[in-house]
Amino acid sequence: MTPTATYRLQIQPDFPFAAAADAVPYLASLGVSHLHLSPVLEAVPGSGHGYDVVDHGRVRAELGGEEGLRQLSATARAHGLGLVVDIVPNHMAAAPRHNLALWEVLREGPESPYARWFDIDWEAGGGRILLPVLAGRIGEESAGFEIAARDDGTPVLRYGDLEFPLREGTAQLPLPELLAAQHYRLAWWRLARTELNYRRFFTISELIGVRVEHPEVFAATHGKILELVRDGVVDGLRIDHPDGLADPAAYLGRLGGETGGRWTVVEKILTGSETLPAGWAVAGTTGYDALHRIDGLFTDPMGAADLLGHYRDFAGPPGDRGGYWTATVRRAAYRVVTHELAAETEWLTRLAVQVCAEDPALRDHAPWALHTAVRELLVRVPVYRPYVTAGGPLTEVAESALPAEAVRDAKAVFSVPQEAEAVDVVRDLALGRLGAGPGQAAFCARFAQTASALHAKSVEDTAFYRYVPLISATEVGGDPGQPAVSPEEFHAFGARIGRDWPGTGTVLTTHDTKRSGDMRARIAVLSECPERWSSLVARLSTATSVPAPDPQLAWQAWQSAYGCAAMPAGETAGRLEPALLKSVREAGLFTSWTEPDPAYERAVTDFVAAGPGGEAGEARELMTRFADALAPFVRANVLGAALVHLTMPGVPDLYQGTEREYIALVDPDNRRPFSRPPEGDDEKAALTTAALHLRRERPEVFGGAGTYVPLTARGTAAAHCLAFCRSGEVVTAVTRLALRLDEEGGWRDTVLSLPDEGPWTDLLSPGSEFTGPGVAVAGLFARRPVALLVRAAPGQG
Template identity: 30%
Template sequence: MHQTVHPRIPVSTYRIQLNRTFTFRDVAAIVPYLHDLGITDLYCSPYFTAVPGSSHGYDIVDPTRLNADIGTEEDYRVMVDALQRHDMGQLMDVVPNHMGITRQLNRWWQDVLENGPSSPYASFFDIDWDPLKSELQDKVLLPILGDQYGLVLENQELQLVYEDGRFLIRYYDHSLPVAPKPSALILLHRLDSLIRETGPHSPHVMELESIITALRHLPTRQDREPALVAERYREKEIIKRRLATLVESSATVRTFLHENVRIVNGTKGQPRSFDLLDQVLNDQAYRLAYWRVAAEEINYRRFFDINELAAIRMEDPTVFEETHKLLFRLLKEGSVTGLRIDHVDGLYDPADYLNKLQSWAKKELTVASDVTERPLYVVVEKILGVNEQLPANWPVFGTTGYDFLGWLNALFVDRANERAFDALYRRMSRRVESFEELVYRCKQLIMQVSMASELAVLGHQLDRLSERDRRSRDFTLNSLTYAIQEIIACFPVYRTYTTGDTDGILDRDRVFIWQAVAHAKRRNPAVSGLVFNFVRDLLLQSSNHAESDCDERLKFVTRFQQTTSPVTAKSVEDTAFYRYHRFVSLNEVGSSPEQFGIAPSLVHHQWESRQELRSTSLSATSTHDTKRSEDVRARLNVLSEIPKQWKEHVLRWVKINRCHKTHVGGDTIPGCNEEYLLYQTVIGVWPLAPLDEPEYACFVERIQAYMNKAVKEAKEHTSWVSPNAEYEEGIRAFIAKSLDRSIPNEFLDDFLPFQQQVAQYGLYNSLSQTLLKMVAPGVPDVYQGTELWDFSLVDPDNRRPVDFSTRVRCLTEWTRASSADADRLARAQDLFARRQDGRIKLFLSADLLRFRRAHRELFAHGRYVPLAAGGEHADHLFAFARCQGEEMVLAIVPRLITAVVPDAQTPPFGEAVWRDTWLVVPVGQEGVRFRNILTGEVVKTVLRGNKQVLSVGEIFAHYPVACLEKVA
């Protein structure tokens, strides 16, 4: 068995999306390619048993088994063996916050539905068994019906079925258990008639009567004493076997039972015929309901507002142990070498969970002797707000890299043109509100329509607490609920992390709470500040409250913290980002659309700090969750440099396409805001290569599908909950007509030349950000397929199958080529000449990933040194050095390049372009030689004043980016 010494820290990762179309064996087949690319660790999406057909794996229904859609244990071993033969590790995506509960696949959830609070798994899920609505006492609300319960029932959509000694309720693809005790109602129906027909001494009927008696004497689901629970579980299984045997052996009983099932299922048009089925359903540990009521009455915590994903109580040691059995086995045997923790903010106590992981690892894994605090490589999916740092008590190696993405992307946005984009967006959208104000309104919307139940629970918890103190008992339920809602709407980060332990509240969290309450009070001058102060003091664990209320206060604080995160995510990422289109390159997970570009000095500062504190964080540029791929953003960023041209074209396109709009009920479709999003989208994703007719039709469908998702997420004219078919069809038709190339098209005639100009500049941005990611502090993370040009949009667009055969073929050709410096220069020139095919990005990635793998210590521990530039185009360079001992590598890229080469077809090469521009190098003597890893060219430092410099014209003599290695 392969032995891994922990922590194994990746040098680079490659994220792959596993599902039924890309399995363990498919991954095994590309492992040699990934190794040749320079990747050290595979980064896998979740692959424990999920809902069949899941395209992503985050709807896990059984964390104790591998996903059969992806492969068997043997298939998994083939993948792991391939990784270990190539000395590659595996970073696994772990989903600790929630489970899928659809259909009958989650055995823990099914047990809860059958047995209610007496189920041994009742504590696994975050269920409120004593909710505000008394009718839900000891029940779970299941909002799975497509219409009102009574209508669904009387339409015979709910069907009772008998199966192997038990009864089930079928509703389309849902299969729900019928509890044992209520099953007696079904068997009792017409029993007298059966006895009269067969006689009271029929052995089969006597057995049936005995089974009914046994059912009626079972302990109820409210009985939670261990002995009674054990009796219930033992006896109900015996009863099931007895009933199955009886039905199998007696035709009379079998006929009786099936006829009863038919009768219980009722007759259409006869409402009273459904009374018995209604009675059976009312006696279950669940209550079926119309799915639209979920937001107001649901009593189990969900993943965001998704009813099919139920939150689990990972803070319970039993839950932790049961859900991690398979994961820990894979870690212990070395199949998995690191973890990516999904949605860490959903957990009750993230620090506690992460410490449990590390404690287990320290005890069970082969750990390097000098490692004590973090023996297992763990990174967390955490969205950091402005000026927010990871909590210091989290024993992790960093984040999944959205913070890095935000800084890198902003570097290529021209901050000097923010006002021009503000003016154009006001004209296009006719909106004047700030993004901050929009987020506030979106939070209010989400709390009202998607998470009303969570707000109601918080309000009642707070009301109970206020009644226990004479200084707060006069606060009304409405005022308290309103205060909570306003504070959450003003919350500056996703969540805080108060746990009630002896360490108290974190200083960072204290600041965020004060900010949120202060903003809420300013927004509500007509509301007494005392009610806001009351909430603030609770969140800050003020000592003014009675010690006896400690548990209740902590329960409120914890629930509050677990609410702010999904509210923020749904409001910002899934609503505001689809409403605010000033410059959509900035509408990215972990980024702020308000930050229009950034000073290079700030990026240097951030990356210096990253090298010191979080050099093992992932450096991501595209992920499965990003709204646009790295190459789309790189292309769109060009627009920030040319606001005048962009404005002229957009206004022209609006006039040209006005005739394609439709008018319904006073609405013009699409609205100006959606139309502006469409033009940015099409600019960003337009293919580099010409498309034939079938390919073009698919492209247009991709744009239509994206815009349909975008307007639904915006929740202004249509939504997932309440679709507006006319509006959606209007946008679909507008896109089809605007992009119709089968007839003369004035829009395309104007659009395409401009788009091609932007696309050429965008390629330089893409190469620049690729190089920076590979050389900057952090662990470079490559999302599947993006080593070639990739112009994908948000999922499901970015989950399309990857053509690995093309990538393997391209890389194989490169690997076979000579590595002599002269040949490398010729290859680099050829790649640039044919840059449209994407191989230039592939080979840039491979060159740098291989170099990084061969110089691990330099990149792991080498200093980050910002490099200054001078001369005519100094402001259009971004450069830094990585230094360790005598080793030194320089990363130099252009930025905001339209000002350097006004003609997009002119290569940004040589002194004719860069003129008298130079780069200061931290060496002490003249003539120090640096070799370009990408081209093989060698440049030497010269003395300029009292500094050693390199000529930028020489650095970029034949290639648009440079990575220079100091040579003897």
């Protein structure tokens, strides 16, 4: 059954299955149909997120084990709710002590039956797998090794809290010989960048990729989840990072066959006008494509452009502080592909060299030229990855992942045209054009996997933190270079997913969003008052006793502080400081995770404490007055985005706590344990409950093709009203760009055309009734900036 709405809970040791069961009556009262749980399988002890799975055959004991999960399911079902569970097919934790499969590979080497579980380039490692876990070079760390015994007497090698198996017959060797005799090589953590020989999750060496394309690996890693599905404990699945898989389409087809077609959505980030591959056996995405469109509705295009100009003037033109989005992304991509993903690039080069060596027509392409071609094409892939298999059909969509202009620009870096032909070879390899041999197949899959990692790291985790004129636009799936979305664009998107993917997920806030939906809605108002914001930042800069270490940080820190203005008193500094430290480390302009600059980071924390995070003083007073003045327009954005999300095509997923106004920064701030909101009137909570109950009571209105029809407003302020009708029975109408509307004189003669005369009742304003076919928008929004109209039943009204 397709859910009518889901509610995401971050299950963790501090909020286990029993705590979730206690929350079920409240969550059922909201009107959702399913609980959406973060990963539930056995993970690294103490993990707060569960994506570091160590055993696919067991439900996590720290959460209450399988008995606890089954009891939660029973409690949910007793209250009319089902369960959707997040699963992680792409990777496991590279923690040998806890990961039995990896332990056996380290102990037995490539002959282990588990060796096929992982993408390991044994040849590149000289027959060994590199484990970059040491704090320093091995010669400096040798004193930290000891041979110990497990409880069963099995000898092991220990290094601090880490534990590694020993190859049979090596326990009695002297330490240097013992280390050399293993199927693994312990190494300084910094070597991961250039010498790693196993596939990982993005650039996180602690997460090792899993080869679920092999049937036996799929069976072993999905057995427990499929058992829970067959037993009716789990009703649907969310698939984490399918772009990391060798063949996402084949994997999803196999999974859909095993689950009997249960509702499944994928965490697929679609770029620009990219659409989900039509052949995937899923209901749709987890909803970042919808998030971008909803956010964009409440962003002023002209104001965003003006804000960019003010940002450039304030932050200065050099490099990544210049405010040019495309250039920022390209520089970030080069940085990631030549540093963090250097080992992956070398792996691809080795594969390309091997294929060329086996083909006389390709044999004289130099390794350096192939390496350059790999790098230059990777940084020019405009989407996350191509979807193609070696020897398979080459679709227009697959070819668009490596367009002709990317080939042309990649060739331009070569000084000799004949050497530039290496680009054509690499493109053909990446698109599977050179047959279906093992080398071609390996390169095709590996290129796609590396492209997705590069795109994620260079855009989401680097460029988004470097390009900050309007930080509400720097969200997963977004386009900071063009942050605004017109009503016409939104309507086209709504009609398309209503037709093609009616069961797709939609979201505003997730465990991965850099800022909560309500925080972004607040910051988006700045696009409507760029002059006022720029003037405020100038005044704030002189009102703060400690200067910012650089203007780019100051600009985003003050925007973040404005976004946090609704946080409870006393919490801002403690939550803002770690988020901004993460921002400057991810940006990598002045400090980074791997090359930290303590002096710069100390300057960041001193500035935050004195200014953006301060609870008193002139700067705080200036920010408070500014925030208070914009409060009515923030209200319109928050309520408008929430209502659009809850009533547009797709299945809305509510993140824990977002039924009320929810202000949160990047993780771990947004992954705190769930707590039931306090009792009392709350405008957003009332809206959420009304919309969710309507979806649950009348699912036929919100599902299926042809149920979404845009509505037209006429008059002076028509552009400020977005409205649509679902199945001729329910109308959503919201105010957009409310500050501009106020400055332009309000609604005046604006009229919204309804599907028919009605009468129509506004569920958000009890007692309010409207008769079509045209209704004055000023009257429609007299009590609040949004309306949810329902056609009165025959005999009513």
